[in-house]
Amino acid sequence: MTITTGTSRKIFPTALAAALAGLLMVSGCTKQTDENAETSAEGQTEVQSAESADSGELSATDQAHTDRLVISYANMAHAAYKDSLETAKALQKAVETYVDTPTEANLEAAKAAYKTARQPYSQTEVFRFDEGFVTANDKRAIGSVDGWEGQVNAWPLDEALIDYVSDSYEGEYNSQDNIINSDSITVGSIKQDTSSITPELLADMNEIGGSEANVTTGYHAIEFMLWGQDTNGVSAGAGERPVTDYVTEAGQCTSGDTVNEDASICERRGEFLKAAAQLLVDDLTAMEAEWQPESENTLRSDLMARKYDNGLRQIMYQMGSLALGELASERMQVAFVTGSTEDEHECFSDLTHLSYANNARGIQNVFNGSYKTVAGKTIGGYGVKNYLIDSGHKEAADKLTADFKKVEDAFNVIVEKGEKEGIKVDQMIATVGQASKHDISAEEQNKRRGWIEAGITSLQALTDGIENAAKAVGIDNLDADAGSQF
Secondary structure: OOOOOHHOOOOOOHHHHHHHHHHHOOEEEEEOOHHHHHHHHHHHHHHHHOOOOOOOOOOHHHHHHHHHHHHHHHHHHOOOOOOHOOOOOOOOHHHHHHHHHOHHHHHHHHHHHHHHHHHHHEEEEHHHOOOOOOOOOOOOEOOOOOOOHHHHHHEEOOOHHOOOOOOOOOOOOOOOOOOOOEEEEEOOOOOEEEOOOOOHHHHHHHOOHHHOOOOOOHHHHHHHHHOOOOOOOOOHHHHOHHHHHHHOOOOOOEEEOOEOOOHHHHHHHHHHHHHHHHHHHHHHHHHHHHHOOOOOOHHHHHHHHHHHHHHHHHHHHHHHHHHHHHHHHHHHHHHHHHHHHHHHOOOOOHHHHHHEEEHHHHHHHHHHHHEEEEOOOOEEOOOHHHHHHOOOOHHHHHHHHHHHHHHHHHHHHHHHHHHHHOOOOHHOOOHHHHHHOOOHHHHHHHHHHHHHHHHHHHHHHHHHHHHHOOOOOHOOOOOOOOOOOO
């Protein structure tokens, strides 16, 4: 399973792409608490003191609206990445406990921590598509969110590079040697020393040989190490990696069904899992710092400096690219059309329904100007919806509000089916032919596929509304990423 990053998307210049771009316009969904009011006040000072780009034809009133929008957006980004960091630290602690004491209870605790950590992070993906906007700055630690994201969230990954896989597995990497079982492996023409598994090694090996499938870092590497392969196809069930894969006693250490007389392979699994968790925390620590108020030479300060130039366009572009190009197309439609569980976003854990919904929620956060933290506080205060209303485009704001309600309703169904009824996305995307092999009737399977299709079409309709809203405020030809065409 390999997670693709935004740099490899296909773009086609249609009205749909422009609509996506319009989607980007929707910016924020958070009501401001008294505590957040203080944060926003700091952000206001920050915006006023930042060196801004040429404001072009923006009136003083439009500049004021832009100020509020950009501040809210930046505060939401900071809060969401802070939540992602704190939940990743909790995941790291749970991982360390499990590796040190491999029991069923500790494995379940680590899986629960993973599930919790994914939810705030999935809402940050709306901030991702910034590659074409940020300015060059050698003093900035991170060049762009999009460039940084591949080490944190790349998918799908070729699990054979990391650890054992089933005999029926087919991927780009087909050697019996992998990071866990070998001190040295060869990928293409590259011979890599893997004797010492560290965060640095995993970072160096990510996408080794130029293949996006060779993912060795981030959430999904951790997911694979906790759940293992999901060999159930489109039938019920997630990965079932046994606890004994981490037992470091000779004769009790396993690799699935195989018992290893040498326990070093289980020790290496623990080293890999700990290294991946440490690298994730390190990466999120760096990104959280990029959005702190009144920071210098950061992604936040860069946005503040050019807010009147292309701040609104960036926000709209990002919303559209996630909504249509990434979520509706790459993450949903590809798997839906092909019935491929390898293209399911979280195929090891079967938590894809939550990732889908939180991606959609992240876009809605920016529209409404409101992000709800893990602790229950509301951050933001001013979104694209407010901007549209304040700039005299209430009709466009109302249309988008209705469109977002349809998106929310569609994804609520997917989440409810996944969480309460145990019908996961891999079962929803199955073709009628695939499902019939598991005694699922055509009528039932078409109903299940309809849940996914409703999510896709709701995002496409939302894109149309965003396109119209973008045009209403004078933004044309955003050329947001429209993903793969089917």
